[in-house]
Amino acid sequence: MRAQRPNSREKILAAAADVARESGPGSLSLDAVANRAGVSKGGLLYNFPTKAKLMQGLVEGYLRDFEQALETAGSNDKDKNPLAVYIRLSAEDCEEKQPSASWIFSAIAEDPDFMTPIKTFKRQLFERLKGEAPDLKSLLVCYLAIEGLRSMNLFDSDVLSKDERDLLVSSLLDIAQ
Amino acid sequence: MRAQRPNSREKILAAAADVARESGPGSLSLDAVANRAGVSKGGLLYNFPTKAKLMQGLVEGYLRDFEQALETAGSNDKDKNPLAVYIRLSAEDCEEKQPSASWIFSAIAEDPDFMTPIKTFKRQLFERLKGEAPDLKSLLVCYLAIEGLRSMNLFDSDVLSKDERDLLVSSLLDIAQ
C-alpha cells in the first residue's frame, strides 16, 4: 500500500548505511547513495525529498527494528527477566563485526538533533528496566556495561577478545540474576 | 622553543572544540574556527597547514591531557589500585555537562582513521589494567561500565540522574575492591 515498488526505499536505506560504513560518515553524499542503490539521483529524491528525510528514515528504521527484536526476544526467551533479555540481545548485536548503526555518525554530522529520537527511546527503555528490576545497583552496572559494549562496537575498537566478551556477558547475566 | 607566540595554537584548538560542540560536528569549517579563535584564516592555516593537521592536533592534545591526568591522579590518590583510579578519574570527567571530546565526531566525519591513535591508546590502557587487576571479571565489568558512562557523556544522553551516577560509581569501586 505504501508504494508499488517499495523495496526501493529499503534498498536506498541499506545503500546509505553501506556508504556511510565504507566511505566514512563524512562522505555520505546523495550521489554516492544513489549510485550504490542502483537508483538515479532523481529516483532517490523521489523517495526521500531531502537528505534530512533520508537520515530520518535511517533512524526510524533502526528504532523500529530494535523494538521489534526486543519484543520477539522477550517472548521467545524463557528467562522472563527483561534485563537479562536486553543483555543477551545487545551482546548478540555486538557480535557483528560490522556495526549496524555506523550511519549514526553521518546523522550526527548532518544535524545532532537526529539523536533525539534515539535518546528518548533509550530513556524510555531504561525507565522500563528500572521499573522491573529488583536491584537498582545491578541494573546500573549491567545497563552501563552494555552501553559500553555498544559504544565499542560502534567505534569498532576491538579491545576485547571473544573470550573476554563472553566472560563479560556471563558476568553481567550473573549480576542481573 | 616551539614557537614565539605559542598560545595561538592552543587558542585555535580550543576554538575548534567549541565550534564542534556548539555548531555541530558537521559545521566545523576552517572559517568558523578562525573566527572563533580571533585569527584570520591565513593565520589558522599557518599554524595547521591542513584541516587534517588540525584534527590531529585535537587528538594529540586530548591523549596527552588524558595521560597526564591519569599519571597525576595515580600519584596523588592514596588508593593504589589503578582500576579504582581510572574509575574515579573517568567519573570526574563525565561530571562535566559539556563533553570534553565532542569534537571526536567531527574528526570521524572528516576521516575515520583519526580514531586509530585513540583506539591504540585505549587498548594499551586496557592491557595495563589487565596486568595489574586481580580479577578479570571485575575488570571487564568495571571497564565496560566506564566506557558506557563515557559514551553517554559523549552523546550527552542524560539518562542517569546524579544520584544514579554516584550510586553506579560507588558500586563499581566496590566491585573493583
Place this chain on the structure above:
DNA sequence: CTTACTGTACCGTCTGGACGGTCTTGTCAA
C-alpha cells in the same frame, strides 16, 4: 491517466586551500 521512476542539465552555496602581501620580533654589524 497515474505511479514510479530515469537521465540530464543546471543553480547557488559552501569549503578547503593556495597565494601574495603585511606586521612584528629578534639579530647583529657599525
Place this chain on the structure above:
DNA sequence: TTGACAAGACCGTCCAGACGGTACAGTAAG
C-alpha cells in the same frame, strides 16, 4: 644606540571543486 635585514606570525582575497537540491523531459508498467 641605531639601523638594516631576515625570519616568523599572521591577514585578506580569490578560486576550483563538491555538494544539496531543482527542473524537466522521457518512459515503462498497471
